[in-house]
Amino acid sequence: MNFFKSLVLYVAFLIVLSGQAFATCTSTITNTSASSTTTLQDTADGQCLINSGTITPASGSGAFELGHNNTLARNSGTINLNTSSQLAAFYTWPGVAGANIENSGTINASGNAADIYAIWLAGSGVVNSIVNSGTINMTNTGQSVGIFNYASDTVTTLTNSGTISTTGDLYAIGNNSHIGTLNNSGSITTTGTSNGISNNGSSSVIDTIINTGTISAVYAGQYGILNNGVIGTLNNSQGAGNSAGALTYTGVLPTNYNIIINSATHYGQLALTSPSGTTTFGIYNGGVTGVAASVLAKGTYSSVLSGITSSNLTGATTGNYNGFTWRLNNSIGNIWDLIVTGASTADTQASLQSLANSLRSSFSSQAVATNFANMNTYDCDLFDEKGVCLSVGGQQAYVDNSSVNQTSAVVVMGYKLSPHIRVGGFLNQNLRNNAATGVHLSNANPLMGLFAVWNQNENNLGYQVKIANAYQERDVATIRDAVATSEAGAGSTHLNTQSYVGKLSYAFLVNEDRTLVSPYAAIRYTQIKQDGFTEQSSSTVTAPLSYAALEDRSTTVLVGVKLDHQLPYRVNLTASLGVEQDLAHHVDNLIATGISGLSSVVFNDSIKRTRPVASIGAYYAPVKNQRITADLYYQQLPYQNTGSTIAYVNYMIGF
Numbered sequence: 001m002n003f004f005k006s007l008v009l010y011v012a013f014l015i016v017l018s019g020q021a022f023a024t025c026t027s028t029i030t031n032t033s034a035s036s037t038t039t040l041q042d043t044a045d046g047q048c049l050i051n052s053g054t055i056t057p058a059s060g061s062g063a064f065e066l067g068h069n070n071t072l073a074r075n076s077g078t079i080n081l082n083t084s085s086q087l088a089a090f091y092t093w094p095g096v097a098g099a100n101i102e103n104s105g106t107i108n109a110s111g112n113a114a115d116i117y118a119i120w121l122a123g124s125g126v127v128n129s130i131v132n133s134g135t136i137n138m139t140n141t142g143q144s145v146g147i148f149n150y151a152s153d154t155v156t157t158l159t160n161s162g163t164i165s166t167t168g169d170l171y172a173i174g175n176n177s178h179i180g181t182l183n184n185s186g187s188i189t190t191t192g193t194s195n196g197i198s199n200n201g202s203s204s205v206i207d208t209i210i211n212t213g214t215i216s217a218v219y220a221g222q223y224g225i226l227n228n229g230v231i232g233t234l235n236n237s238q239g240a241g242n243s244a245g246a247l248t249y250t251g252v253l254p255t256n257y258n259i260i261i262n263s264a265t266h267y268g269q270l271a272l273t274s275p276s277g278t279t280t281f282g283i284y285n286g287g288v289t290g291v292a293a294s295v296l297a298k299g300t301y302s303s304v305l306s307g308i309t310s311s312n313l314t315g316a317t318t319g320n321y322n323g324f325t326w327r328l329n330n331s332i333g334n335i336w337d338l339i340v341t342g343a344s345t346a347d348t349q350a351s352l353q354s355l356a357n358s359l360r361s362s363f364s365s366q367a368v369a370t371n372f373a374n375m376n377t378y379d380c381d382l383f384d385e386k387g388v389c390l391s392v393g394g395q396q397a398y399v400d401n402s403s404v405n406q407t408s409a410v411v412v413m414g415y416k417l418s419p420h421i422r423v424g425g426f427l428n429q430n431l432r433n434n435a436a437t438g439v440h441l442s443n444a445n446p447l448m449g450l451f452a453v454w455n456q457n458e459n460n461l462g463y464q465v466k467i468a469n470a471y472q473e474r475d476v477a478t479i480r481d482a483v484a485t486s487e488a489g490a491g492s493t494h495l496n497t498q499s500y501v502g503k504l505s506y507a508f509l510v511n512e513d514r515t516l517v518s519p520y521a522a523i524r525y526t527q528i529k530q531d532g533f534t535e536q537s538s539s540t541v542t543a544p545l546s547y548a549a550l551e552d553r554s555t556t557v558l559v560g561v562k563l564d565h566q567l568p569y570r571v572n573l574t575a576s577l578g579v580e581q582d583l584a585h586h587v588d589n590l591i592a593t594g595i596s597g598l599s600s601v602v603f604n605d606s607i608k609r610t611r612p613v614a615s616i617g618a619y620y621a622p623v624k625n626q627r628i629t630a631d632l633y634y635q636q637l638p639y640q641n642t643g644s645t646i647a648y649v650n651y652m653i654g655f
Contacts, residue, residue, distance in 0.1 A: 393650025
């Protein structure tokens, strides 16, 4: 029964200790009395010493005494120290190994006793962990220490999330030997002639201190940290936003000092007095369990360091963090401000995504224009005696994704080389362009192209072969909107579009020769390429981005049928229905550099490879060599389910 009870208690302790790794308890010694003077002392390796009551130890002894290895000593009750002779709440005998000490209760020291310690490590041993999540209140008027690594002990981790306060004349935490990691998220306060943390001798070492709580010394001439030995890294968030103010420090500088920044108003400040040696300044970027990486924003963090000169700073006083650029600025005297410019990687990434959506609309509009030019109505096949055809018209194009629309004037000319062959060309001059927010397109030259047509018969019946191309160079001005901390960016580049088409069709008459039917098959190659560019730098843009070239290449087959039905009064109705299928389609990702950590943006993550095309229209021929035409054309584009509609009206005359 005793074994079962001990096992249950041990499991409960492990749960409460949140996964701390202790050796299995060989036995458990407990106190639950509210008025005990008993000392809980291990008698063998691996024991658990537990107090959940109240212990007032006798003079010259402690509440817990650890003399064997792998002992767990835990107080969740109360320990009162009030005698006039030396004693401690927790005491480790020299040479113990693997000790684990935890206080989640209360330790009080009162009266005028000297040399009283809440936790006293006597030396030459190894302590796995010391955890204080409760209250250590040393109010005695003599010398007192909250936690004292007295001689040659090694403490792997010392964690305080509770309260340690002293009124005596030593220190809250003292180290004469070696502490691996000292993590304070609670309160360490001294009101007497004592320091908060004292690294006492030249051979005393603390590898890492993480302070996200408060370490303060109220008495004049005392400091949060006194270092006469070696502190490897000090990570600190105490300062602005903390009621205790900056973390005060004197003595040998830590090898590395990292500021922890939680917000623009809550960040670490280190106030130094008589510092010696050098330190490397940095911004804490994570890596400590439970301590989040710093969160930066553009602006000035005042007085992050004071009482220090440039000779005490080794390494760079500028750097980059998560996309931001930072520098230490000696603002006045020995006060240093942290000035942050640039933009965060995450917010810049979001602004890139928005820009990609806008650029996609410009690629869509180019695909619409070239596809329409080569496959449908940019032709001139009405000739008279001189074998010349001229068409003038206007076009309105609308792209539904990003609501892009543009108005153009179109001129097409044709020349009949023989009864079976004709050639021609076209110009499409954009008059008005309503592009997506963040992109402005203007013509470096009009959309232009050439075509050649062979007909099997002079009346255009039978087989027909057409080859055509389209080409355009456009100027692109981009504006990348600011998202949260990111900077707005502006740049300019060129957009080049080329398209080549080969089409085979066969025309025949049906419905008493009133309806012309033309099945067709075609293959098209299209290349749309935006040149690489760099955003303009300015007083407000400290981190302009550079963009790699962005290209869309596709090879597409098209099949469909066109209809031309004759009505009375010289009016014809036209229609077409087809489908296009990409044989190959490659789209680059949008790649930007200039801020560390940016990832490429997928420019088209859902290519629509099979797409319908359709049109309906009519034309009126007042005389045999003139024609007035109106067409409405719909095509689906490959860019993330984008559709487009084009209205085209033109007047054609043959000479």
